[in-house]
Amino acid sequence: MSTYNFTIDTQFLISGTDASGSFSNESYPTISGSLGDVFSFTFFQSEAYAFSIEDTDFENKYDTSNDLTGTTDNFTPSTTGTFLYSNPVDFEQYGNIIVGTETTTTTTTTTTTTTTTDGPTTTTTTTTTIPPIDACNCGSIDFPASGNLVINGVKHKLLHNQIAYVGQEQKFTTCIDSISVSETYPNSLMVDFSKYPVYVSHSTRFVIRTLEHDIIASKYVGVDDTLLKIQKPIKFNNINKGIDLHNKTILLDVESVCDYEGKVSCCDQMPSSLFITDSINTLEFINDPS
DSSP states (O other): EEEEEEEOTTTTTTEEEEETEEEEESOOOEEEEEETEEEEEEEEEGGGOEETTTSSSSOOOOOTTTSSSEEEEEEOSSSOOOEEESSSSSSSEEEEEEESOOOTTTTEEEEEOOOOOSSSEEEEEEEEOOOOOSSSSSOOOEOOOOOOOOOTTTTEEEEOOOOOEEEOOOOOEEOOOOBBBOOOOOOOEEESSSSSSSEEEEEEEEHHHHHHHTEEEEEESSSSSSSSESOEEEEEEETTTTTTOBOOEEEEEEEEEEETTTOOSOOOOOOSSHHHOOOSSSSOOOOOOO
């Protein structure tokens, strides 16, 4: 077990040493360690840049000292996986803390045996396969059939009934039935999958919107070059609370986000030449002296 120390300055630049080495004054660096390690953060930033790790109780951390000498707190994860951290100012920007390692081709089989006094033995086998990171530099997810969009604590069933694979710049759209309750303004939003865990390779974007394309909330899920294991509902933090959802058609878009900077795309590309098969009736040339 190791203890890794980090400082976060007034501009939310992070310095420290983790399992991979040292870094200084970096913006949203990837932090790595193992299960059982202690991640010790000393905060020098104000409450406006409060540090939070999503889906944990380690949230709203900033310098609370009277003389601005820094406030220290420890994050000790209880599970392996990738944890996203952020602050309220940098909209939809996240860093990740990778805890432990997961073999991306492992198949885990759990067998449960139940014996009763007046009946036969029942054996139930559950197999979970962890997918590899997508070979393309594009986000991907196998979105389970159905699930719920949870609005203000009320579950609304997603109407698709098959698993939807999203990858290589694709977008998947599902919806819920219209909301009949009058004056329904969104104060809290979550996507609750019908089964867990769900794996996201690289980065995807979830967008909740109306049929009229009014965006209610959006969130990037996943980090480039990382396999994210999701084991609980996805919570949205930045919500447009001024839209009345009464009698609106509410849609959920899941988009594959691609990053080709310095990398080779393996998605479909345009052909090197095009052939026009339909006739052109009118062709007009405009002389531009410039």
